[in-house]
Amino acid sequence: xxxxxxxxxxASGVGNLKTMFQKVWEQHEVVAETPDTPAVLYVDRHLxxxxxxxxxxxxxxxxxxxxxxxxxxxxxxxxxxxxxxDQIFGGVPIAIESAAKQIAQLQKNCAExxxxxxxxxxxxxxxxxxxxPELGFTLPGQTIVCGDSHTSTHGAFGALAxxxxxxxxxxxxxxxxxxxxxxxxxxxxxxGALSPGVTAKDLILSIIGEIGIGxxxxxxxxxxxxxxxxxxxxxxxxxCNMSIEGGARAGMIAPDETTYSYLRMRPRAxxxxxxxxxxxxxxxxxxxxxxxxxxxxxxxxxRFEPMITYGTNPGMVMAVSGSIPERRDDPVFDKALAYMGxxxxxxxxxxxxxxxxIGSCTNGRLSDLRSAAQLLRGHHIARGVRALVVxxxxxxxQAAEAExxxxxxxxxxxxxxxxxxxxxxxxxxxxxxxxxxxxxxxxRNFEGRQGPGARTLLASPLTAAASAVRGxxxxxxxxxxx
Amino acid sequence: xxPIQQIRSRTVVLPFTNIDTDQIIPARxxxxxxxxxxxxxLFADWRYSTDGAIKPEFALNRPEAAGCAVLVAGHNFGCGxxxxxxxxxxxxxGFRAVISTAIADIFRSNSLKNGLLPxxxxxxxxxxxxxxxxxxxxxDLQTTTxxxxxxxxxxxxxxxxxxxxxLNGTDELGFLISTEREISTYEQALxx
Numbered sequence: 001x002x003x004x005x006x007x008x009x010x011a012s013g014v015g016n017l018k019t020m021f022q023k024v025w026e027q028h029e030v031v032a033e034t035p036d037t038p039a040v041l042y043v044d045r046h047l048x049x050x051x052x053x054x055x056x057x058x059x060x061x062x063x064x065x066x067x068x069x070x071x072x073x074x075x076x077x078x079x080x081x082x083x084x085x086d087q088i089f090g091g092v093p094i095a096i097e098s099a100a101k102q103i104a105q106l107q108k109n110c111a112e113x114x115x116x117x118x119x120x121x122x123x124x125x126x127x128x129x130x131x132x133p134e135l136g137f138t139l140p141g142q143t144i145v146c147g148d149s150h151t152s153t154h155g156a157f158g159a160l161a162x163x164x165x166x167x168x169x170x171x172x173x174x175x176x177x178x179x180x181x182x183x184x185x186x187x188x189x190x191x192g193a194l195s196p197g198v199t200a201k202d203l204i205l206s207i208i209g210e211i212g213i214g215x216x217x218x219x220x221x222x223x224x225x226x227x228x229x230x231x232x233x234x235x236x237x238x239x240c241n242m243s244i245e246g247g248a249r250a251g252m253i254a255p256d257e258t259t260y261s262y263l264r265m266r267p268r269a270x271x272x273x274x275x276x277x278x279x280x281x282x283x284x285x286x287x288x289x290x291x292x293x294x295x296x297x298x299x300x301x302x303r304f305e306p307m308i309t310y311g312t313n314p315g316m317v318m319a320v321s322g323s324i325p326e327r328r329d330d331p332v333f334d335k336a337l338a339y340m341g342x343x344x345x346x347x348x349x350x351x352x353x354x355x356x357x358i359g360s361c362t363n364g365r366l367s368d369l370r371s372a373a374q375l376l377r378g379h380h381i382a383r384g385v386r387a388l389v390v391x392x393x394x395x396x397x398q399a400a401e402a403e404x405x406x407x408x409x410x411x412x413x414x415x416x417x418x419x420x421x422x423x424x425x426x427x428x429x430x431x432x433x434x435x436x437x438x439x440x441x442x443x444r445n446f447e448g449r450q451g452p453g454a455r456t457l458l459a460s461p462l463t464a465a466a467s468a469v470r471g472x473x474x475x476x477x478x479x480x481x482x
Numbered sequence: 483x484x485p486i487q488q489i490r491s492r493t494v495v496l497p498f499t500n501i502d503t504d505q506i507i508p509a510r511x512x513x514x515x516x517x518x519x520x521x522x523x524l525f526a527d528w529r530y531s532t533d534g535a536i537k538p539e540f541a542l543n544r545p546e547a548a549g550c551a552v553l554v555a556g557h558n559f560g561c562g563x564x565x566x567x568x569x570x571x572x573x574x575x576g577f578r579a580v581i582s583t584a585i586a587d588i589f590r591s592n593s594l595k596n597g598l599l600p601x602x603x604x605x606x607x608x609x610x611x612x613x614x615x616x617x618x619x620x621x622d623l624q625t626t627t628x629x630x631x632x633x634x635x636x637x638x639x640x641x642x643x644x645x646x647x648x649l650n651g652t653d654e655l656g657f658l659i660s661t662e663r664e665i666s667t668y669e670q671a672l673x674x
Contacts, residue, residue, distance in 0.1 A: 030668040031661055037643045040661050042668055052565065056516035059655070069669075079515050098513035105515045147586060149564040165566035165592035166517075167653075175658040177665055183587075183640060213500055214558035214584055247561060249587050313500050315563075332499050332556065425509045433534060446504040446562060448527045 005018040017118050017291040020254055021220045022284065024160040027097035028143045030177055038179040044142035045159075046073040046172045047128040048079055048115070050106040051427070052147030056170035057109040065174045067113045072176060074137055075110050076118040078127045080427045083390055083417035088120055093229020096429055113173070126419045129153035130359040133237065134395055136266025137468075140255040140282040144171060150361045150443065151250075152243040156236035158255035158285050160220070163244065184294035186219035186248065187263025190227040191304035192481055197477040199371070200235035200355040201363060201441065201460035203227065204242040206318045210299060213315035216248030219295065222287060224255050227301035232366040233262040241362045242443050245314040254286035274385040309445045309458040310348055316445075320463055320475045321348045339434070339447055340455050348473050353457070354436035356414070356468040357450070360424040363441035365460050369400045370459040372441075373408040375469075375479055379477055380413050382471025387414035388430065414468070426451045439467045485651030486623050489578045491551035494541050494613035499653070500564035500586045501555050503589060508570045509563075520567055521574030537622040542575075546616055549579040558582070560589025560600075569593040579621050581606035594644040595654065600637045601628060621650055 025041070029317040033039035037312060048056075053075070060066070067073065077237055080099035092102035093163070103120065109115035118125045124135060129150050132138040144152060144161035147169045154161035168178055171226075188207060208215075223242050224319045229238065236253050243251030263269045263466035270278045272303040305319040316336060318324065326344040327333045337344060358364075358372050369391065381387050389409045393399035397419055406416045423430040424451070434453025441464050445456035459467070462476035469479075511523040528540050536543050537624065550606040553572065555627075560568060569592050572580065590600045602634040603611070610630070611617060620629040623645060627635045647653060 030664050035642060036646075037657075038641070040658065040664065042665070051512050055517050055566075058516070063655075068665075071571075087608050096513065102515055147564060147566075151564065163588055165564055165588065165595065167566060167592065167595040167655075170656055171658055174655060175661075175665060176669075177658055177661070179654050179658065180644065213561060214586070217558070217587055219583060244562075244588075247558070247586060300585035313502065315500075335498070359672075427509050427513060444562060445505065446502045448508050449504050450528055451530060452508070 014399045017288040019287040020158060020222060020252055020285050021160060021185050021292060024143065024181060025140055025182060027141070033182060038181045040177050041066045041179060041180045043145050043172050043176055045137060045144040046071065046263070047132055047144070047151070048073060048075045048126055049146075049148065050077050050102045052166050053169055054102065054105045054317060055166045057113065059170040060113065060173060065366070067115060067173045070114040070116070070322045073115050073165045073173065073443060074118070074132070075107060075115050076125050076128055076131060077104060077120055079419045079421045079425060082428055083111065083196045083420050083422050083430055085418055088418050093104070099246060099428060103391060106425045122440065123394045123398065126395065127361045127364060127421055129241065130364060130392035130396065133157065133233070134266065134393060136216040136263055136269030139263065139269065139278070140259060143287050145178065149244040150241050152248070153237050153238040153241040153361055155243065155250050156233060156250040157259055158252055160250055160252065172470065183249070184219045184350070186216060186221050187296040188221055188223050189225040189296065190223070190301045191300040193224050193230065194227060194301050194304060194435055197306055197462060197480050198304050199460040199462055200231055200238040202307045203301065204239045205309070205314065205458065206304045207299065208242060208246045208314050209307070209317040210297070211246050213245060213313050216246035217244060218249050221246070221248045221251035223251060225301070228253055229256065232365045232367060233317060235260060237365070238362055242314065245443055255282050258281070289310040306460060306463050308348055308463060308473060309456070310340065312445060312447050314443065314445060314458060317458070318348060320349060320459070330332055349475060351357050351457055352437065353385060353467055355432050355472060356381070356385060356424040356440040356464050357390070357394045357438055357440040357442060358388070358461055358464055359390030359422055360442035361392060361393065361421070362457065364390065364419070364441040365395065366396050366399050367392035368441065368461045369396065369405050370403070372465040373405040375462055375476065376412040376463040377408050379469045381468040385414070385468055385471045387416065387468045388423055389414050389455040390430070412468075423450055425449065439464045439473065483651050483653055483673060484599060486599055489599070489621040490618070492546070492616045492618050493552045493554045493581070495612055496541055496553065496555045497612045499556035500558045500561055503560055503568040504562055506560070506568040507565065511641070512565060512567055512628065515600070517567070517570045517572060521565065521576070524571040524575045535656055541615070549576070550666045551576060552581060552619055552621070553577050553579070554581045554615070556582065557608070557617040558586060558611065559586045563590070564588045566592045567598070569596045569598045573598050578602035581608070581611060582639045588668050594641070594648065597648060597651075599623065599648065603638060604637055607636050640658045
C-alpha cells in the first residue's frame, strides 16, 4: 500500500516539489489510496446547515451512531431562513411551514448529537461560507467540507475545501473522514493588475468564461499571480467561491501576509504560542517553485472588464460594454437566449431590469456592501425597480450598520434585510417573478434559480448598484469615471 | 442500496448540455427532511407548467418514456449545486443510470453512493445515443460495458471501489468505520 502511494506521488510531482494541494492532501491522508480503494481523508472542519443535513442525521439514528468529533462540526441556518426581522426576532412565525420544520429539525439534531449551532437569533449566524472565515473557524492548510458546493470559498485561505453530498455529511459526522480519489491540479495564473471598476467578481466570471463551466471538472484549481496576491481576503473568497461554476470542486489561493492579518484576532483562530506554531505551518503551504500542475493557463488581468452573464449558466458571460454573442446551429444556446428573452448580437447595456439583488456567499461581505453603497450614495434606484440588500452574516450586518451603509441603501430605496442565502436560491420565499430580469451578485443564473421563470444576470456589486440607479444594465465605469 | 449487476432498458434523451442540478430538482423542493418521494418533482419546471399542468412535449412526459431506467443527456450533466436530492429524485422516478459525455464531480459522487450509475462515454457514442431516443441498451457493471442495439460494446470507467459497492449493494460508511484504528492513530498525532 505504501509503495503504491509513493509511486503515485512520484508520478504526480516533480522530485520533491509539491503543489499546495498535494501538501494539504498528503497531510490529511489517514489511509493512502490504492487502485482498489480511495484515500481515507481526514476532515478538519465540517460546516452543516438545515437543507443538506437532516437525512444524514437520520442515517446516524438508524445505525445507532454518534458524531465522532462534534467540536469539528459547526452548524448554522442560512438557506431556508427568513430575512424579515419580525420572523427572526419579532415572534412572527416563519412564513413557510416547510422551512420552519427544516429549521426545527436542525435544532433538534444539533441538540441531540451535541453539535454547536449558531441558531436563528445568534449574532454569529450567517451564510456558512461567510461565517466560517469571519469566526476564524476556517484556517489555512485545513480540509474543510460542507454539504454545499460553494464550500470552495474557504480555499481562499489555502485550505482544501469542497462541497459534498448528504451521504458524505453523514460519513463525516460518523467518522470525521471521507473516501476520496486524488483530483488533478490546474494552475490559473493571472498577471498584471485589474483596471478601475473591475472587481474580483469580474475576474472570476472572466476566468469561467475562459475555461467554460465544465473546464475545471476533475481538478482542484490554484489561483496564482500578481492579481491574486493583490486581492483582499474578501475578494479572494469571491474568486474561490465560484470555482464550482467552472466545474472544480475546490479552488485554492496560497496564504500570505494578507491571510494572516485577516485571521489574527478572529475569535476562533489560534492564539499566543498556538498562533506562532500555526503560522510557521501555514508559511510552508504554498506550492514549491517549479512544482508541476496537471494543467496550467495564464491570463492578463489588465484586459478584464466589468462582466455580466446573458444566458443560463455562468459560462455564458460577456463584458457589460459588449454585445451578446451569436452562434449558428446551436439549439441549446438558442434555448438559453429564448429563456432569457434576449437577442444574439444586441448590446446587453441598456437592458431593463426589474430586480436587483446584492448579497450571497459570493458577494455578501462588508467590502461588497461598501462598494455598492459607495456607488448608490446620493442616488435613488430607478422607479419600478425592487432592490434587496442581504448581508452575508449578522456580523456583516452589524458592521455595515455601524458604518451607516444600511441608511445609504434604505435612502436609495432598497430593502435592508437579515442575513441568509435569500434570493440567490429563493428557498425562503425571496424570489424573482417569472419573466422578470434580476441583476444579481450571486453565483448562478440557471433557469429558475431565483424563482420559476426568473431571468438572472450575474454581475458585481458595482455593476448591480449602477444598474439599480438606471433601471437598466449599466457599466459601473459610467459612474466611476463621470 | 440496491445492488446493480445489469440494467437493460430503453433510453430517454434530454439533448441539452450543462443540465444543472437546479433543473433536476428545483431548490424550492429541498425544504424536506427526508429523501423519499422526490421523483414527482424531478425536472419539475420542465415537466409541468406553472399551473401544474403536464407539458406533453417534454421527453419524460411522452408515453414511450414510461418504464425507462436509463437517461441520456448532453455534455456536463449534473453541474452546479451539491444537492443529493438530484440522484434521489432520479432514482425515485425510476432511473438507474445516467449517460453523458461528461458528468459533474459532485453529482457523480452522490449518484454512486445511492445506486444510480453515472456513465461517461466517448463523443461518438454520446452523439449516437442523443440522436436515438428509445434505443434499447444493456449496461453490465461486472464488465463495465454498455451494449448498443447493434451489439457494439462500449467500455465505461467506474471507480473500482464504487463499482465493488454497487455490485454488492454495500455502502461506504461500513468501510470507513472499519478504518477506526487508523483514524484514531491519525487523530492522536494531530497537533492540538
